[in-house]
Amino acid sequence: MEKFTKLEAIAAPIMQINIDTDVIIPSREMKHVSKNGLSDGLFANWRYTKPGGRKLDPDFILNQKPYTKAKILFSGANFGCGSSREHAVWALYEWGIRAIIAPSFGDIFFGNCVRNGILPIVLENQAVLELANQIKNEEKNRIEIDLNKCVIRSPSNEYYSFNISASDRKMLLEGMDEIAVTQKRDDQIFAFQEKDILSRPWAYLEKN
Amino acid sequence: MKKTIIEKIWDQHKIADLGNNKCLIYIDRIFLHERTGSIALKSLEASGRKIRNKAEVFCTMDHIVDTFQGRNDKTLVPGGTAFIETTRKAALKSGINLFDLSDDRQGIVHVISPEQGIALPGLTAVCPDSHTATLGGIGALAWGIGSTEAEHAMATKTLIVKKPKTMRVNFNGTLAKGITAKDLILKLIGEHTASGGIGYAIEFSGEAVENLAIEERLTLCNMTIEFGAWSGLIAPDDKTFDYLKGRPFAPEGKDWELALSSWKLLKTDIGSIFDHEINIDCSKITPQITWGTSPMHEIGVNQNIPDPAEEKDLGKRSAMEKALKYMSLEPGTPLEEIPIDAAFIGSCTNSRITDLREAANILKGNKVASGVKAICVPGSGLVKKAAEAEGIAQIFMDAGFEWREPGCSMCFYAGGESFGLEERVISSTNRNFENRQGPRTRTHLASPATVAASAIKGYLADVRKID
Ligand code: SF4
Numbered sequence: 047m048e049k050f051t052k053l054e055a056i057a058a059p060i061m062q063i064n065i066d067t068d069v070i071i072p073s074r075e076m077k078h079v080s081k082n083g084l085s086d087g088l089f090a091n092w093r094y095t096k097p098g099g100r101k102l103d104p105d106f107i108l109n110q111k112p113y114t115k116a117k118i119l120f121s122g123a124n125f126g127c128g129s130s131r132e133h134a135v136w137a138l139y140e141w142g143i144r145a146i147i148a149p150s151f152g153d154i155f156f157g158n159c160v161r162n163g164i165l166p167i168v169l170e171n172q173a174v175l176e177l178a179n180q181i182k183n184e185e186k187n188r189i190e191i192d193l194n195k196c197v198i199r200s201p202s203n204e205y206y207s208f209n210i211s212a213s214d215r216k217m218l219l220e221g222m223d224e225i226a227v228t229q230k231r232d233d234q235i236f237a238f239q240e241k242d243i244l245s246r247p248w249a250y251l252e253k254n
Numbered sequence: 255m256k257k258t259i260i261e262k263i264w265d266q267h268k269i270a271d272l273g274n275n276k277c278l279i280y281i282d283r284i285f286l287h288e289r290t291g292s293i294a295l296k297s298l299e300a301s302g303r304k305i306r307n308k309a310e311v312f313c314t315m316d317h318i319v320d321t322f323q324g325r326n327d328k329t330l331v332p333g334g335t336a337f338i339e340t341t342r343k344a345a346l347k348s349g350i351n352l353f354d355l356s357d358d359r360q361g362i363v364h365v366i367s368p369e370q371g372i373a374l375p376g377l378t379a380v381c382p383d384s385h386t387a388t389l390g391g392i393g394a395l396a397w398g399i400g401s402t403e404a405e406h407a408m409a410t411k412t413l414i415v416k417k418p419k420t421m422r423v424n425f426n427g428t429l430a431k432g433i434t435a436k437d438l439i440l441k442l443i444g445e446h447t448a449s450g451g452i453g454y455a456i457e458f459s460g461e462a463v464e465n466l467a468i469e470e471r472l473t474l475c476n477m478t479i480e481f482g483a484w485s486g487l488i489a490p491d492d493k494t495f496d497y498l499k500g501r502p503f504a505p506e507g508k509d510w511e512l513a514l515s516s517w518k519l520l521k522t523d524i525g526s527i528f529d530h531e532i533n534i535d536c537s538k539i540t541p542q543i544t545w546g547t548s549p550m551h552e553i554g555v556n557q558n559i560p561d562p563a564e565e566k567d568l569g570k571r572s573a574m575e576k577a578l579k580y581m582s583l584e585p586g587t588p589l590e591e592i593p594i595d596a597a598f599i600g601s602c603t604n605s606r607i608t609d610l611r612e613a614a615n616i617l618k619g620n621k622v623a624s625g626v627k628a629i630c631v632p633g634s635g636l637v638k639k640a641a642e643a644e645g646i647a648q649i650f651m652d653a654g655f656e657w658r659e660p661g662c663s664m665c666f667y668a669g670g671e672s673f674g675l676e677e678r679v680i681s682s683t684n685r686n687f688e689n690r691q692g693p694r695t696r697t698h699l700a701s702p703a704t705v706a707a708s709a710i711k712g713y714l715a716d717v718r719k720i721d
Contacts, residue, residue, distance in 0.1 A: 062576070063569045064448055064548050068687045074669030077333040079292045079340045097693030098669070122569050124449040124482060128687060129666075130384040131290060132400040150452055153484045154384060158400040171569075211274040211416070224402075225303065228410045231270065231278065235412055238269045238280060246266075248505035248513035249282050249377055252309035 048163045049221035053144055054190040055117035058107050059178040065121055066128030067155060071137045073129075074098065084133055085140035108141075111184075118189060120178040121148040123171065126155025135162045145191050147198070149174055160214045161224060165193060167208045177206065193219055256523040259489050260420050260455045263395040263520075267378050269412060279415045281407045283310055283372055283394075285381035286350075287363045288341035289317035289668075294382055294404035295344035303409040311350040311408060312372055313341065316362045318668060319355060321631050321658040326355070330670030361634025361660040364388035364602040368472060369634055371501025375490035375517045380407055384479045385602050385684065390487030391472030392494050393520060395455070397485040418455035418484045419529040422522075425462035427537040432718045434612065435470035436604060436682070436701035438462065439477040440542035442534060444552040451483025454530065457522060458488050462536040468497040469608040476603045477684050480549040489521040541717055543589055544686045544699040546577030551686070553589065555704065555716045561585035580688055581696050582676070589714045592698075595677040596627040597709035598691075599655075599702050601665040604682035605633030609702045610641050613682075614649040616706035616720055622654035623712030627673070629656045631663040655709075667692045680708040 075087025086100075093109060095101045102109045108116065119138075125148040126134060135158040138146075145165040159166040169177075177200055181187040186201035193215060198206040217224065243250050257265070270278040286294060291313055298305070305311060318334040319325060327338050338355075345352040353359045359366060364385050367373040375393030380386060382404040389396035399413065407413050425438055443450070458474055466474065471488045478486030495514060498504045505513045540554040551574070553560065562574035562585065578585065583592070599605070599613055610632065622628045630650045632638035638660055641647045651657050664671055665683040672692025673679050679697050682705045686697040698714060707717040 061569075063573050066685075066687050068666075068685070068690055072689060073289075073666055074332065076289075076668070079296055079337055081293065081297070091689050091693070097675075097689065124452065127448065127482060128384065128479075128685065130382055130398040130400060132293075132382070132402060135400075150449055152482070153452065154398050154400055157403065161400065161402045211276070213272060213274045213276050213414075224414060225301075225406045225409050228278065228406065228412060228414065229303075231412075232410075235269060235278075235280075235410060239411070242280065246512075246516070248509035249374070250310075251503065252307045 047221040050218040057118035057181045058113040058116035059120040063122035064124045067134040070134040081136045084137035088137040119146045123149040127152035130154045256526040258522045258526045282377040283379040286313040290382035292341040294401045298405045305408045306411040308349045313345045314353040321661045321663040331668045358635040362602045365633030371504030387478045388476040390475035393490035421454040421456045421530040422528040423532045424460035434701040435473040437542045448550040449482040451481035456486040469606040559587045596679040598681040600631030601683040603684040613702040613706040614646045617653040620710045622709045631658040
């Protein structure tokens, strides 16, 4: 997984609430058993003029310069709610998004972001609105995110600090593979099972 | 120390405290389906990692398979056959349990896991699918995960999980006639929004919940994700034990006795404190139907479409305006004056035998209104068989419903079958998002009884007015 430390990039506001993963990538756009080749389907129902089509809708912000190069998204509350499909995160990543700022996120989506190198930042609604307002300016829409210091610098040089759990931060900073980390605890897991099966034999379908 | 049922299950499965409110949690059961499980199996195989405790991993085909009679691996979903074949190959190679198309036990993953007795009270259960909390209906702590987490769970039999906050939702009082678990959960989401549950594990309790049959409890827990919650469950009771006894994967003999004695302790200690508590008076709940594009856009069947101008929160107001435009509805219109083009009964929310009975009760002796396309998709092969044996299937067909093979079907659109552009559907499913059931398809969520009543009337209808 790619590390996330610092990012200075164009940010795009898509300021609706409850943007669900069906919107981020419609199911029909998940065409192969693969984590790749998904960016074409990103926001397909909004990005293209016709369902299933490929003609860009000029009204959609990610089709408008300079936001075509955005690496940061701003959104309303509950971003990424709905279906658990990790494809939403894979599609965002492949398209170029590296950070998303919103008042809240769908739980599964949040975890999927962290595991795939996208930084999800939770900020107060008011702060999200202030920043989103600034980046609507086509000339001044770059913001800077420093994950080491947990601060965001706005286009007008104001600083906003944010909180993220130390473990999520570490995973992003170091680009860690969570499975490999957990596998180091193999003995501990095995010991847990040996003890657990004595008190909950009924919970085990595999007894040896 | 007094503990909630959530904390009891959590503590029993905690292998290590990882700091920052995160724990390494032991996972008892893992479920997969061909849509998201395929990629997890494939990617795990590519990484060379082995599956720990294969017998506790289950896979089915539900999302992409067609539900037409006489179906096979071919599907209308573009590229869909590859998902089915990849999943089958990877599942067979890895040695996990597979309920394939030809198997009577095949069906929607969240329908078959309680039906087979795979999910049990007090177990942790996960699936790369957001509606996994359905299993909370029998007292399991179950939640939806991503595909990478599914790999993690298969490779290590654990997950790293952030400790949820706890919430209790008390459904007080008794339900009026014709009111179902679906109406309860829609009401909760309508009152407390689609993000009201974010970060919480929820215990549903109260008199109305105690009175629900097990399958209705599954419906209630199914839509905790639409409330934004991480998981939701109901303490098991005698009804739960009766339901599970003798199911194929449920414990037997001495193990059953042991299980039973621990399940009986699986309830929130009196005096435990939840981080948040909500009370809902059930005596006033009427049949609920959604009018917009979020499950929180819902009202009682006798109400009128709300006016966004009266909403003070600007974010909510603009979402309402957008929803009305998508749904092509005007504020002030009575729900019961809205004509429908189609009716759908199915999905992990409402496709179990009790759901079909409830709908059949309404349909018996009636006909679907002309011009309305009506479809029923049973949740599993066993539900389908039971419905056929009971004569329910015949009632559906006599009324003018199509009778299908089990699967997710038109609960969601994946490029295959859909209801069509701008068609208005009354649906027993769980999501009314834009384009969820097809490009520009307009979805109204409701209980199976309300769907059946509306199919007969040709309009969104009050089930209490059907003879
Ligand atoms: S029935 Fe619908 S909501 Fe349930 S698992 Fe299938 S697609 Fe998802």
